[in-house]
Amino acid sequence: MKYLSIVILTFCLLLSVTLEAQVNTGSNKIYRVSFKDKKNTPYSVNRPLEFLSQRAIDRRIRFGIPVDESDFPVNPAYLDSLRKAGAQILFTSRWMNSATIKVDTITVIRQIRQYAFVTEAVKVFSSTDSERVDVLPYPVTDTETAGLNYGHAFRQINMLNGDFLHEKGFQGQGVVIAVNDAGFWKVDRLSLFKNMFDENRVKMHVNLIRGDDSVFKDHTHGTYVLSVMAANIPGFMIGTAPKAEYILIVSENGSNEYPVEEEAWISATEIADSAGADIINSSLGYSEFDNPAMNHTYNELDGNTLRISRAADIAASKGLVVVSSAGNQGSKEWKYITAPADADSILTVGAVNAKNEYAPFSSTGPSADGDVKPNVVAMGWGTVAASLEDNKLELISGTSLSAPVITGLTACLIQAFPNKNNMEIIRAIEQSAHLYPFPDHLMGYGIPDYKLAYEILSLSQTPSDKTISLLKIYPNPFKNGLNISFFSKEKSTVSITLYNLIGKKINEYSTEVNANSFNREIFKINGILRPGFYFLELNDGKTKVRERLVAY
Incomplete structure (x- = not known):
């Protein structure tokens, strides 16, 4: 080879x-x-x-x-x-x-x-004959490409403002992503991955199922997953971490489902830790097995009972960011997340479509002990990924594909903030998501905004005389209300006031904030506003910040 x-x-x-x-x-x-x-x-x-x-x-x-x-x-x-x-x-x-x-x-x-x-x-x-189908591939027929040379992958990256990180030069350089999966068939031969091999960015590959290093001979699942992160053909498809380094580990037997694979997953995760990975993508999950007597119960999904979930938390305790797919059980009888997605110190990812709508197959939370799961969501319904035929792409659905969208962009965030620990990285991603701080059991905290996550992490480490910083206001133009995100340096009372152009106060309320805190407020408009320009002001008594808005 x-x-x-x-x-x-x-x-x-x-x-x-x-x-x-x-x-x-x-x-x-x-x-x-x-x-x-x-x-x-x-x-x-x-x-x-x-x-x-x-x-x-x-x-x-x-x-x-x-x-x-x-x-x-x-x-x-x-x-x-x-x-x-x-x-x-x-x-x-x-x-x-x-x-x-x-x-x-x-x-x-x-x-x-x-x-x-x-x-x-x-x-x-215990042996049986069984085979699972994890993803649903469809040929990409739309040949139109979007800006930034992302080609067909533009929407799944732009949805999360991931292109902001890439434009700042953070494309995963120097960050090691370990991928636990079922196989990476033809990855060593497809043009989509050529740049990764040419630059010697596959640092290690091992197959725990075969007992050798032949990861490119088996299952296609990992090929799809890896392409979402590692693809690098400008104008055709660029992944979420096109310059990262990769460790490829086969821990899943794609033809059957037994707890032995959970043991292989644990071993794979330990190999990733020992080899120096920074982040792990696991588009695998376990709840029901080919032998029903071995099935997990929902009550076991509390982050502390199942060995695989405990191992995921141990990996987090070693400083790794662990990203897990939520599972594809949302429309099935089970419906809940699968292990290790219940682990409390990892980032569990559900799926939405290109219109930001919840994907019905995406497994739901919460965990059995009440933790928010999934933590966040990304595009996993009609995600663009590699085809097994060279120079073609597929549209594939499953949380197996939304997880690497998050993993790759999180690797870029790790590159930008190498001294932020894994929990700080995860917290910023959650805080940037569109439903924060009001999660639900379908989408968790929602769709992250990696530009906002970057700004949250920047403000927490950059010295400034300002005691409050306005991060994001949306929608703008607006009609009935606003979502306001801001960072507070000190514990204080912040007044939030809406003025018209001549300085007349339209609406006002106050909120208590803690020191060094990210805050999100929903500002409701009383009555009907006339279309036109307005100003929103935040004031904590030491710093005033203003933003111009448009009402329609």
Whole structure:
């Protein structure tokens, strides 16, 4: 193959475990074995380069995150004992302190359950014939292109003001995006991705299902997902992070659905962390399985019960931004989000169409413990993505496609503010969304505005004599009311007043704000305004800011 995966030396031990064996879906004897501890581990917090890349260590230092025992790989002695008993190691989880194994006979698992260092051994796969269809491709027939050379992808980026970030030079340079998916078929051959390979921006690829690095031979799902971010043919299609670096990991078996894939997802996420990723895109979700006895319940989707969701939150605790699709269950009996979308410290993404309307298939919230889910939405109904035929595109629907719209633009925001931690980045994105601070269970906080998110983050770190800054007023022209977004430097009472051109006060009210806070107010108009020009003023007693508006 022309383009080879880059295997960093410090990951040799990790990959020797995760690549040891292929997940053979013909077997019905795959188990997840959990360990009691990491006692007598050969690893030390004083030698982190033995199990983390320098980039991963730098992320922890930048955000004040200590290296601790959860970063240690599973004790090699425990894995050796499993092998001696007759088990084959498929992959491991350092965070969950477990291994997913394949055994030939039930006798082997009975022996393993007797080990003092083993707390449980749970079956996570039983074979059946099943296949899922995740996305609905349709050929793109409209050949008209829009400005900024985005080609057919213009609407899905412009909807979120993502082109603002790109125009400022933030296109993902130096940011590493890990993509957990089912396969990236033909990505190494399609022209849409040529620039990414030419610039050596595929930093690593690994297939946990096959047990090798052959990510370009299987499923098409990841091809669609990656194209939304990485495509780079001006005038035809440009993605949301066309200059980012990518780690491609196959953790999903596209032909069936079993909990073993959740274990693979956990391992994939740990690989992404260790390799130094900044952000993870997961257009995968789990709730119902081919064996109904293994199904999750809605009550389990509380962000704390399911292993995959706990792992997503652990990734967030390590400083990564984790972006998860909400799921495509909105019009089905299940209807709710799927794991790990219930994790409370990640960004869960639902779907809308090109007219900003909720997509009926998009899974709904809240999580079982009441968290706002999805957090935000993006274009996932008729999203432009790669075709498997070169030099063509498809329109594809699913939250699998809205998630990478958000992931790519979030990578650009991370590039713009490298010293803002993941929670600050997520909070700014939520605050910029059109329904904030009044989320619902269909769209969460709504459609983000990445220009506004950029301004929120800028104001929070830029010294200024102004105690209040007006960020956004919409709609303008207006008729019955206004949405007003502003930043307050100090705790104060802010008066918001509407004047006509001759200075007559039309309407006024006051609101209490906290120091260093982003605020959004809905300003209602009493009565009927005459068409014409008006001024809106914000005043906290120290700073006055004004904006001219048009009523119709």
